[in-house]
Amino acid sequence: xxxxxxxxxEIGAAKSTLDxxxxxxxxxNRDFTExxxxxxxxxMEELSRLVEELPKTEKMEEIRKNAANLGGTPxxxxxxxxxxxxxxxxxGKAVRAAFGGKLDGLEAEMAQEGxxxxxxxxxxxxxxxxxxxxxxxxVITENGTTGVEAQSFVDAVYANTILDDLGVTRVxxxxxxxxxxxxxxxxxxxxxxxxxxxxxxxxxxxDLAPKRLAAFVDFxxxxxMQANESIEGALRNSxxxxxxxxxxxxxxxxxxxxxxxxxxxxxxxxxxxADITDLMMALVEEVQSNNHNRGNLGFAISNDLFTEVYTxxxxxxxxxxxxxxxxMGVMAKFSNQIADITNPAVYYGDWSKVQIAxxxxxEILMDPYTQAIKGTNRLILNSYWDAALVQDAAISxxxxxx
Numbered sequence: 001x002x003x004x005x006x007x008x009x010e011i012g013a014a015k016s017t018l019d020x021x022x023x024x025x026x027x028x029n030r031d032f033t034e035x036x037x038x039x040x041x042x043x044m045e046e047l048s049r050l051v052e053e054l055p056k057t058e059k060m061e062e063i064r065k066n067a068a069n070l071g072g073t074p075x076x077x078x079x080x081x082x083x084x085x086x087x088x089x090x091x092g093k094a095v096r097a098a099f100g101g102k103l104d105g106l107e108a109e110m111a112q113e114g115x116x117x118x119x120x121x122x123x124x125x126x127x128x129x130x131x132x133x134x135x136x137x138x139v140i141t142e143n144g145t146t147g148v149e150a151q152s153f154v155d156a157v158y159a160n161t162i163l164d165d166l167g168v169t170r171v172x173x174x175x176x177x178x179x180x181x182x183x184x185x186x187x188x189x190x191x192x193x194x195x196x197x198x199x200x201x202x203x204x205x206x207d208l209a210p211k212r213l214a215a216f217v218d219f220x221x222x223x224x225m226q227a228n229e230s231i232e233g234a235l236r237n238s239x240x241x242x243x244x245x246x247x248x249x250x251x252x253x254x255x256x257x258x259x260x261x262x263x264x265x266x267x268x269x270x271x272x273x274a275d276i277t278d279l280m281m282a283l284v285e286e287v288q289s290n291n292h293n294r295g296n297l298g299f300a301i302s303n304d305l306f307t308e309v310y311t312x313x314x315x316x317x318x319x320x321x322x323x324x325x326x327x328m329g330v331m332a333k334f335s336n337q338i339a340d341i342t343n344p345a346v347y348y349g350d351w352s353k354v355q356i357a358x359x360x361x362x363e364i365l366m367d368p369y370t371q372a373i374k375g376t377n378r379l380i381l382n383s384y385w386d387a388a389l390v391q392d393a394a395i396s397x398x399x400x401x402x
Contacts, residue, residue, distance in 0.1 A: 007050055015047065021040050021043075057109070091153075091239070093107045094107055094111070095364060095379065098127055098379065110133075110134055111128050118363070126365060127365035127380070129362070132358070135152065135153040136152050154358060157240045157243050158170070161247065161335070163248060170356060172357070173357055176210075177207070207388075208357040208387075209386055211260065211386050212383075212384055213247065213260075214382055215239075215242035215246050216381060217378070219377060239381055245337060247356065248337040250385075252339065264397065265343070268344070271286065271397070271398040272399045273400065274400070277312050277313065279346060282398065283349075284348060287393070290393035292350045292393060295394070296350055298351055299330065299333065299347070300346070300347040301346050305346065308402070309332070345398070349395035350395070353390050354389055358384070362381060366379060
């Protein structure tokens with residue numbers, strides 16, 4: 001990516017060329033020749049473009065500096081200039097470039113930033129990379145009803161899952177993350193002059209490192225080549241839905257054979273019961289016995305159990321088990337990304353102890369062959385994620401056997 005110093009030098013060179021041409025024709029008291037006129041017009045256009053590009057580049061340098069100072073944490077959109085940069089970025093242009101179009105201006109600059117982020121996590125890119133500084137910032141769009149909506153791409157990914165509703169902890173980074181975990185501390189009363197006992201607390205850790213998540217969206221080239229807000233929103237949402245489904249699936253269903261992170265049931269012994277109410281009670285009791293009775297408590301339930309849950313009664317047999325999407329006073333969410341009932345199909349616990357990390361940007365490549373017979377092209381989406389349950393006892397899993 002060209003820096004502001006280079007752009008200023010190019011501005012100076014364009015001005016010098018224009019000044020020299022004007023001085024020449026003035027001294028000779030004549031008009032431009034055809035060749036001189038072409039040169040003058042070309043340099044004027046280039047000068048206009050550079051003058052428009054300079055403040056955006058300077059602002060991006062400031063953003064990158066701030067992001068570096070924060071160790072990769074996304075910088076909030078605060079200034080008018082920063083909002084304009086995000087607002088002006090076009091997912092449509094990036095996709096059209098993946099279809100073979102030309103990438104220039106702000107999108108080209110951001111693609112270069114995305115490639116740097118890929119390099120920082122040890123990956124190379126063969127496509128167009130949209131960097132995290134764009135993905136983590138809100139985009140203002142007209143919705144025709146309430147006026148405007150503000151949502152980042154990452155927000156859109158989570159909006160297509162139950163993960164935000166449950167209250168998982170999001171992490172955004174361009175480097176590996178190491179999560180320190182403090183073990184249990186032993187305490188007891190002692191007399192005034194007794195020696196304090198060793199608390200016995202031990203530190204452990206869990207690492208989050210980028211794992212490639214590949215998703216795809218089928219889109220017609222004709223639609224992708226249209227430059228309008230509705231197509232732009234459709235592209236953005238289609239990509240977000242595809243990524244969100246994969247992120248959620250890998251958290252609840254063992255997909256480690258395909259390179260995914262460990263799912264929440266990994267290494268756990270599932271509680272089993274043929275009575276859905278008793279199963280829910282057992283899950284709550286297990287989590288509470290491990291002192292995780294606070295935080296973002298909730299149930300994540302397979303869609304296969306929807307009818308079973310909604311027709312079940314509480315232990316008393318009077319009231320329904322689920323009331324207003326709540327079971328036993330905590331949130332209950334259903335998902336078709338949770339394994340069927342032959343596997344752990346119900347998860348309960350403190351979801352704040354589940355950390356999901358997104359690394360860098362998202363790469364877009366075009367596959368023109370797979371769907372060619374249907375007249376569509378396939379967009380391959382590569383992004384990098386990891387997830388970890390930072391305290392194993394915070395989540396319990398169960399299987400309904402009825």
